[in-house]
Amino acid sequence: MNMKPQEHQKRTRIKTTTPTILCACVINPRRAVWHEVQNLKGTGSIMALAGVRVIELAGLAPAPFCGMILSDFGAKVIRVDRTKVAMTVDTQARGKQSIALNLKNPKGVAVLKRLCVQSDVVLEPYRKGVMEKMGLGPDDLLKENPRLIYARLTGYGQSGSYAKAAGHDINYLAMSGLLSMLGRSSEKPYAPLNLVADFAGGGLMCAFGIVLALLERSMSGQGQIIDASMVEGAAYVGSFMWKSRSLGLWNHPRGENLLDSGAPFYDTYRTSDGKYMAVGAIEPQFYQQLIRGLGLDDADLPTQMSVSDWPQLRETFIRVFATKTQAEWSQVFNGTDACVTPVLSLDEVLSHPHNKARGSFFKDSQGEVSPRPAPVLSRSPAEPCRSRDPFIGEHTRSVLKEYGFEQGQIDQLLSGGIVECNEAKARL
Ligand SMILES: C[C@H](CCC[C@H](C)C(=O)SCCNC(=O)CCNC(=O)[C@H](O)C(C)(C)COP(=O)(O)OP(=O)(O)OC[C@H]1O[C@@H](n2cnc3c(N)ncnc32)[C@H](O)[C@@H]1OP(=O)(O)O)[C@H]1CC[C@H]2[C@@H]3[C@H](O)C[C@@H]4C[C@H](O)CC[C@]4(C)[C@H]3C[C@H](O)[C@]12C
Numbered sequence: 001m002n003m004k005p006q007e008h009q010k011r012t013r014i015k016t017t018t019p020t021i022l023c024a025c026v027i028n029p030r031r032a033v034w035h036e037v038q039n040l041k042g043t044g045s046i047m048a049l050a051g052v053r054v055i056e057l058a059g060l061a062p063a064p065f066c067g068m069i070l071s072d073f074g075a076k077v078i079r080v081d082r083t084k085v086a087m088t089v090d091t092q093a094r095g096k097q098s099i100a101l102n103l104k105n106p107k108g109v110a111v112l113k114r115l116c117v118q119s120d121v122v123l124e125p126y127r128k129g130v131m132e133k134m135g136l137g138p139d140d141l142l143k144e145n146p147r148l149i150y151a152r153l154t155g156y157g158q159s160g161s162y163a164k165a166a167g168h169d170i171n172y173l174a175m176s177g178l179l180s181m182l183g184r185s186s187e188k189p190y191a192p193l194n195l196v197a198d199f200a201g202g203g204l205m206c207a208f209g210i211v212l213a214l215l216e217r218s219m220s221g222q223g224q225i226i227d228a229s230m231v232e233g234a235a236y237v238g239s240f241m242w243k244s245r246s247l248g249l250w251n252h253p254r255g256e257n258l259l260d261s262g263a264p265f266y267d268t269y270r271t272s273d274g275k276y277m278a279v280g281a282i283e284p285q286f287y288q289q290l291i292r293g294l295g296l297d298d299a300d301l302p303t304q305m306s307v308s309d310w311p312q313l314r315e316t317f318i319r320v321f322a323t324k325t326q327a328e329w330s331q332v333f334n335g336t337d338a339c340v341t342p343v344l345s346l347d348e349v350l351s352h353p354h355n356k357a358r359g360s361f362f363k364d365s366q367g368e369v370s371p372r373p374a375p376v377l378s379r380s381p382a383e384p385c386r387s388r389d390p391f392i393g394e395h396t397r398s399v400l401k402e403y404g405f406e407q408g409q410i411d412q413l414l415s416g417g418i419v420e421c422n423e424a425k426a427r428l
Pocket residue numbers: 057059060061062080081082083087088089090101102103104125126127130133134153154155165166167168169170194198
């Protein structure tokens with residue numbers, strides 16, 4: 001996909017035309033939506049989730065990612081921030097709007113209900129019971145909007161003895177069973193950043209659940225509750241680990257198997273300039289190309305799958321990789337099937353020729369690099385917003401107006417401290 005510059009206007013243009021779609025979304029099933037969407041063709045590419053309105057209650061990392069995915073693919077995502085907070089911790093706010101709302105006040109709760117009545121999705125990242133305590137539980141909201149998709153993204157899910165416990169990625173990963181498999185031989189388990197539970201098993205799985213529920217709603221006309229547990233999401237992402245045990249892939253202790261850094265042909269190696277190469281030469285024909293590229297003779301080496309010889313083979317690979325720079329090894333293996341690639345840093349990915357050719361990473365208006373939304377849809381690709389992230393409460397006034405609040409009501413909410421507006425900060 002050629003990433004067209006974003007074009008906040010373009011998104012805005014699409015969005016200002018979406019109320020028609022929304023009416024269709026709310027009243028009629030899918031066909032009507034498509035009819036309206038077809039009518040908009042020619043006004044810019046229509047993203048897959050155009051017309052979908054999402055209310056995202058501000059959270060730490062997984063829910064913001066979920067909201068960003070929905071926004072990247074065209075949904076209108078309004079993040080509900082707290083009042084009296086100077087700075088957001090949401091670094092995944094691309095394309096979102098922000099309203100600052102005090103939910104500790106019943107009037108604030110009433111505002112949120114009104115937003116949810118006119119929305120398709122509410123996404124909440126709090127501990128079990130928090131939303132109910134505020135009078136914003138699924139019973140309260142679905143009663144008023146039966147088409148609402150109520151997504152609950154938590155660590156342990158809505159039931160079970162851990163449901164109310166605090167936790168973070170590493171705890172959920174531990175409870176999923178996967179953490180026990182991660183780490184090098186003879187070392188303790190090691191969490192790969194907070195990628196697996198927070199983002200893959202959490203934010204992404206929740207977004208998938210929301211899209212499924214939207215699809216189902218287009219047939220049934222009904223909303224539903226999504227109970228997205230990061231323990232279960234992570235475990236599900238890791239289904240292969242359970243399903244492949246019958247193959248004997250995990251028979252050895254942690255860090256001594258084929259895919260967990262046990263095998264020397266599935267590992268990373270330091271180069272002479274202190275960088276690294278990643279080696280994934282599993283199949284014999286690819287392994288042969290690795291050996292050739294390294295300038296080794298197969299006759300001098302133990303056989304590839306002789307597990308007891310892996311430590312010796314690894315020492316050989318370590319020694320050889322240390323003789324050239326990363327760039328030199330990249331040149332050696334470029335264009336081969338040896339499955340050897342440079343380990344790129346976050347700063348290097350943008351300029352790698354392959355990534356560059358595909359536009360896999362892009363710069364926003366602040367010059368910040370981030371990954372392009374994946375996957376790429378041929379007719380309705382995501383068009384990530386390139387403008388800066390919203391300030392807390394930047395869109396309070398405009399969102400309230402859009403959701404039908406009168407000017408007088410907005411003024412009262414502002415003067416009562418129920419909502420806060422930061423338009424001025426946005427103009428600075
Ligand atoms: C980048 C860091 C984030 C790391 C991610 C980490 C690894 C994770 O794993 S995130 C996954 C966490 N788990 C979940 O999300 C599971 C579900 N949620 C929960 O279990 C809980 O919410 C919880 C355990 C995460 C938090 O529990 P807590 O008790 O705090 O909250 P809840 O019980 O859920 O209740 C919420 C209460 O809030 C009230 N509320 C909600 N909205 C409103 C509203 N609009 N108005 C009023 N009130 C509201 C609600 O009513 C509840 O109230 P009650 O309690 O009374 O019921 C980042 C982690 C820390 C960051 C740093 C830090 O913030 C300091 C700096 C801040 C600065 O601004 C930026 C730099 C910082 C260093 C900052 C940097 C990073 O962002 C962090 C390191």
